[in-house]
Amino acid sequence: MKDKHPASLFVAPPRVVNIGLEAFASELASQGVEVIHVEWVPPADGDPKLADLLSKLGV
Amino acid sequence: MEIIENANREALERMLGGDPVLVDVLPASEAIPALTERMILHAGPPIEWERMCGPMRGAIAGIAVFEGWAASLAEAETMAAGGAFEFHPNHHFDAVGPMTGMTTISQPLLVVENRAYGNKAYCAINEGLGKVMRFGGNDAEVLARLAWLRDHLGPALGAALRDLGGIPLKNLIARGLTMGDEMHQRNVGCSSLLLRELAPTLARTVGAGQELSEILAFIAGNDQFFLNVAMVLGKAIMDPVRDIEGSSIVTAMTRNGTDFGIRVSGTGDEWFTAPVEMPEGLYFPGFTAADANPDMGDSTIVETIGLGGFAMAAAPAVAGFVGAGAASEAANTTRAMAEITLAENPEWTIPALDYQGVPSGIDIRLVLETGLAPTINTGIAHREPGVGQVGAGVVRAPMDCFKKAAWALAERLGVS
Numbered sequence A: 001m002k003d004k005h006p007a008s009l010f011v012a013p014p015r016v017v018n019i020g021l022e023a024f025a026s027e028l029a030s031q032g033v034e035v036i037h038v039e040w041v042p043p044a045d046g047d048p049k050l051a052d053l054l055s056k057l058g059v
Numbered sequence B: 001m002e003i004i005e006n007a008n009r010e011a012l013e014r015m016l017g018g019d020p021v022l023v024d025v026l027p028a029s030e031a032i033p034a035l036t037e038r039m040i041l042h043a044g045p046p047i048e049w050e051r052m053c054g055p056m057r058g059a060i061a062g063i064a065v066f067e068g069w070a071a072s073l074a075e076a077e078t079m080a081a082g083g084a085f086e087f088h089p090n091h092h093f094d095a096v097g098p099m100t101g102m103t104t105i106s107q108p109l110l111v112v113e114n115r116a117y118g119n120k121a122y123c124a125i126n127e128g129l130g131k132v133m134r135f136g137g138n139d140a141e142v143l144a145r146l147a148w149l150r151d152h153l154g155p156a157l158g159a160a161l162r163d164l165g166g167i168p169l170k171n172l173i174a175r176g177l178t179m180g181d182e183m184h185q186r187n188v189g190c191s192s193l194l195l196r197e198l199a200p201t202l203a204r205t206v207g208a209g210q211e212l213s214e215i216l217a218f219i220a221g222n223d224q225f226f227l228n229v230a231m232v233l234g235k236a237i238m239d240p241v242r243d244i245e246g247s248s249i250v251t252a253m254t255r256n257g258t259d260f261g262i263r264v265s266g267t268g269d270e271w272f273t274a275p276v277e278m279p280e281g282l283y284f285p286g287f288t289a290a291d292a293n294p295d296m297g298d299s300t301i302v303e304t305i306g307l308g309g310f311a312m313a314a315a316p317a318v319a320g321f322v323g324a325g326a327a328s329e330a331a332n333t334t335r336a337m338a339e340i341t342l343a344e345n346p347e348w349t350i351p352a353l354d355y356q357g358v359p360s361g362i363d364i365r366l367v368l369e370t371g372l373a374p375t376i377n378t379g380i381a382h383r384e385p386g387v388g389q390v391g392a393g394v395v396r397a398p399m400d401c402f403k404k405a406a407w408a409l410a411e412r413l414g415v416s
Helices: A022-030 A048-057 B002-016 B054-066 B073-081 B140-164 B170-178 B188-206 B210-220 B227-241 B298-304 B308-314 B316-321 B327-338 B364-370 B399-412
Strands: A015-019 A034-038 B020-027 B039-042 B086-089 B108-114 B119-124 B250-256 B259-264 B272-275 B280-283 B341-350 B356-362 B375-381 B389-396
Touching: A015 A022, A022 A034, A048 B364, A048 B399, B002 B227, B002 B341, B002 B356, B020 B140, B020 B227, B039 B054, B054 B073, B054 B140, B108 B140, B108 B227, B119 B227, B140 B188, B140 B210, B170 B188, B170 B308, B170 B341, B188 B210, B188 B227, B227 B250, B227 B298, B250 B298, B259 B399, B272 B399, B280 B375, B298 B308, B298 B375, B308 B316, B308 B327, B308 B341, B308 B356, B308 B375, B316 B327, B327 B341, B327 B356, B327 B375, B356 B364, B364 B399
Parallel strands: A015 A034, B039 B086
Antiparallel strands: B020 B108, B108 B119, B250 B259, B259 B272, B280 B389, B341 B356, B375 B389
């Protein structure tokens, strides 16, 4: 079984990919943590009915 | 859905295949025969007098005095409130107009013919910066300038353009993009190129003297002279894209200072509206955000064809002027707009993005999927009538317009 907790996670500095809320990335960056922020919002602004419609319209 | 993909392919072919040529300047009564006495065309989707913002009301009062329908601004406002004038959007008459977008019978209109599809579109001549009617200005100075446009510049430009056989615009835009223009808040390159095309012919058709000097000085003194040309070519390009069954591509975006409205090809000429947003930007000395009117004008037709905010990467100087941040942010704006469009325009490319084409064909599905609303570069009018421009900034199209359009398109396609 593959090790789910590789030792390197605890011995190397963390490298973070942050998705969505930018404040998390800013906070980490201010503490010197290497972080890449990915701008992302839920499809259709989180509206499940609209998301369903968009999937039917072929997005 | 296959019907949408096929329809959008057709829409893009028509959009990118347009061939706009500036062919004439004509009095509005000749260019648009359906335009008659006491009819006032305005920017944005339909709106009644009671809901119009301050600058729009100011411009209407001013244009009514200019046309001789009222003796004073006060009388014009009373007449407007009493139903003496008929109001319609420019878009309903193959026309566009910046900011308040006043179009009435005696004004000279730029005429652009889309030679690939045979349609024509119209727009008034740009008045210059500062206190002007498009920003709600309506004093004697504003009206005197409009009279000069009507009696001198308009006829002279019309004669020169007819003599030239028209000026093709597609290549002119391509060159402007390499000179730092995005064609909404920066038109320095294209205004200069247009003047270079016109000046020798104007010298011949107008003749040497004071009149020629004034005409050349007016065009040369207005960095935004080309804005109205960019708008009318946008209208001429997008009109043949209207009404393609199933297409989810936006054919018009516009605002009247109260509502923002969009049209989508697959839903015909129906408007989808939402309250317009306030631009974020920089203000001229002495003015602040408290003075600003909400977003206004048909000029968003420029973004609809992939210019303006969509081509911000071509115009780093604009990023500073509209308060959008560093030059690198300008490139990011264009990249973001590429996420909500279906194609790049291979003829309109941006050197700073390794000659990537401007993002073209706004797909309402992509806008809603990504949550990225179209970014618009805009001028900011004072909220009170008669003052004029107070700044420039960036504004987003409201998402509700796109949500309403998606539901309407789905209904037409029988999807629920």
